[in-house]
Amino acid sequence: MTTELHLQAPSASGLVWNVLPDAEPTPDAEREAILADPGFGQHFTDHMVDICWSEKGGWHRPRVQPYGPIPLDPAAAVLHYSQEIFEGLKAYRHADGSIWTFRPDRNAARLQRSARRLALPELPAEYFLESLRQLIAVDGAWVPSAPETSLYLRPFMFAKEAFLGVRAAKKVAYYLIASPAGAYFTGGVQPVNIALSTRYARAGHGGTGAAKTGGNYASSLLPQTEAYEKGCQQVLFLDGSYIEELGGMNLVLVTDDGRLITPESESILEGITLASILQLAQDRGLTVEQRKVTIDEWREGAASGAIVGAFACGTAAVVVPIGKLIADDYEIVHEGDASAELALSLREELTGIQYGRVEDRHGWMVRLDA
Ligand SMILES: *Cc1c(COP(=O)(O)O)cnc(C)c1O
Secondary structure (H helix, E strand, C coil): CECCCEECCCCCCCCCCEECCECCCCCHHHHHHHHHCCCCCCCCCCEEEEEEEECCCEEEEEEEEECCCCCCCCCEHHHHHCCEEECCEEEEECCCCCEEEECHHHHHHHHHHHHHHCCCCCCCHHHHHHHHHHHHHHHHHHCCCCCCCEEEEEEEEEECCECCCCCCCCEEEEEEEEEEECCCCCCCCCCEEEEEECCCCCCCCCCCCCCCCHHHHHHHHHHHHHHHHCCCCEEEEEECCEEEEECCCEEEEEECCCCEEEECCCCCCCCHHHHHHHHHHHHCCCCEEEECCEHHHHHHHHHHCCEEEEEEEECCCEEEEEEEEECCCCEEECCCCCHHHHHHHHHHHHHHHHCCCCCCCCCCEEECCC
C-alpha cells in the first residue's frame, strides 16, 4: 500500500527518483526472524526499483515502490519471445554496520553487453549503480550481518511491449529486487558432484551463451533435473569435446604445479567471481591460463596426476570445490585432493575482501549506504 509520494532531489546520475514508501513494511521482529534463517531467493525486501524505457522517451520515471506483482499485458513480448536479461550481485554488511557491494561496474557493463545481444536498450552504468543505492536507502535493514550472509541483488530487464510481432520491443522495463541470502554452506564448504552433459548444450556458436539471459537457464533445467537423479547438484556443459561451464558457474582446473586453467569460449558467461579469483591467484604468483580445454585433457590429467582438482565459482556460492565429475561411462574423482585447499584459501581471501576483513587492494568494493 502506498500513501505518500516523495519526490527526491536529482541524484548523482541526474535522474529524479520517485520514492513511494511501503506504508506497511514488514515488522522489525518478522524481518529479524527471516534474516536469522533466510535461505536463498525465498524472501524479498519491502521495496523494488523500476525504470521504464521506451523508444521515444528513452530511460524515464525511475522509482522505488513497494515490492509486489508487476502488471503485465498477456501479449508482453517477454512472455512469448524471452527477450529478457538479468544480473546478480550482493550487498555485504561490514563489522561497523556499513553496507558495500562488489565490483558493480562489472555487473553494469555485463548488463549492457547482455542487452546488446538480446536487442534490449543499454541501461547507463550510473543508473544501474543509483538503483542499488536507492534500494539500499529504503531496505538497508534487510542486509543481514551474520557471517557469510548477504542481501542478494537481482537487477533484470524485459520486453514489456504488448505486441506479438517478432521484433525488438519498443517498451522495456528495468527492475531491481533484493532477497536476503543465508550462508551457502552451513557446516563448512562441501565439495559438489557434477554431471557431464553430452546430450544437451546450454549455448551454441553465435548464440546467447555469453549473455546473462533466462533462456540459457531454461535450456539447462532438463539436464539439471537428470543430474539430480544421478546425485549431482550441477551440470557441466560441453562444446563438442571442449569444456565450457556449469549452468550458472564458471569452472577452473588446478594443476600439480599450481596453475589455474579456465576454459575460453565465446559461449561462456564472463563471471566476475572468476575474474576476481584469477586476479587473486595471479597476485600470489600463480599462473593463470585461459584457453580451450578438452574433457579428455581433464580426464587424462586427473589420471596422471597433472590435474589435481577443480572448482566452480559464481556470486551465489563464491567458490565450490568439485568432488566428482560423473560422465555416462566414467568418473573423475578429486575428493580429498590437496587442491581443495587452494580453492578454499582463494575463497577465504575473496570473501575477506567482500566482508571488509581483508584489505581491498584492487578497489573492488563500493559503499552503498553513504
Ligand atoms: C552469472 C553466471 C556465472 C557467474 O558469474 P558471476 O559474475 O561470478 O556471478 C557463470 N555462468 C553463468 C551461466 C552465469 O549466468
